Amino acid sequence: MLLIARYVIPVSSPHIEDGAVLVKGNKIEDIGKADELRIKYPDEPIKDFGIAAIMPGFVDTHTHLEYSALRGLIYDVPYVEWKFQLTRKSQRFAYKDWMDSALLGALEAVRSGITTISDVTSTGASCYAAKAVGLRGLIYREVGTTARSEIPYVLQTAYRDVDNWRANSDPEMIEIGIAPYSLYSCHPYVLRELADYASDGTQVAIHLAGSKEENEFVKNGTTAIAHGADHQEYDADSFQSSTWLATGVSPVQYVLNWKILDVPNILAIHCTHVDDRDIATLADHDVAIAVCPRCDSKLGNGIAPIEKFLKAGIRVSIGTDSPAASDVTDPIDEMRLALLLQRATGTTHSDFITTSTAVNLSTLDAAKALRMDDKIGSLDVGKLADIIAIDLSNSHQLPTHDPTSAIVHTATQENILMTMVNGRILYDGKHVSSVDVQRIFERTEEMRVKLRN
């Protein structure tokens, strides 16, 4: 199939005006000027998107699909209160709710031009949802406990899940990793055990340095997180709050002590509260970072210093995070916010992040963060056909001069014309063929009622 549009943005090279991409099977077979490819492949069926851009699909490096049906539930409160209210309310969800909630998330993802997710889950719902919709995924089994005595049991259960999820997934489409709980709800021995477990290359994701409360908890042991945890579900045999020994160091230096940064593949999520020493530590250990600007802004958790990460040579990327926090899973909106926040708070001209950098953070750099850039993240011959088309023909977009700038500054998830994963068109701008959308919407309404009161 020959995909044609006014612009083709390979990301790995400058954009092509009046370009085309040839897809054969699940791979990109050719790329170039539309006129030339039409002549070269006269028998190929053609899909012409007009005034639009064809580009690699978005690689969303931080999602929690299973929280999609908790969208809009808790709002106008800062992080700690949001977290505790969410934990309390989400206990009303049964297994099938988590599954259908993740399906809603996968549906939104594919409609938003996301072709790969990097998802943290306790239930495995995102494995099911990604498979059902046809997304590519790196799914991390979340594990942790505050009680030392429970560690062997929770780890064995998690490792068994990892094995089962691997056995039930197509390794070409879904990779399974592991993710420790947030530092304030995870005994440090869990980190040490996971460091051993993942020394074989198993991918690790860790929420790290994402709030001032986490920072103060690790450093001083006394914050709202500790007080909130006291009257939550955690019991007396735990390490935190009353028995937590203040470490006097930052979250990054704390996890360094527990060896988890030594694993070959690790993605740190958020990193809004890091100093220069922390950034050097993350760079030294080749830790990739997922920044989540919308979630971090909405919950009052600060701004990750993307420019500093890039200067330190860190593999940086953008994640949309949980819809329970960020409401929309829109990678274009997320890029725009990342760029605007950096520009608004930058102090020197060198802090002026470009639109092509922003697009990179959601495509090729994101693929690098997940160690998948040999297969996805750019439009290059031989790579897998994870491709999207974005409409640029609307009144708020015309005229276009530079497609990358037009996408970052004028487009939204509503402008996605096509999402193709592994050579399959999953979304054609109107329909998602792989799932019963009406049933998901009806289930969402049921879950809404369940969450009320």
Ligand SMILES: [Zn+2]
């Ligand atoms: Zn998260």
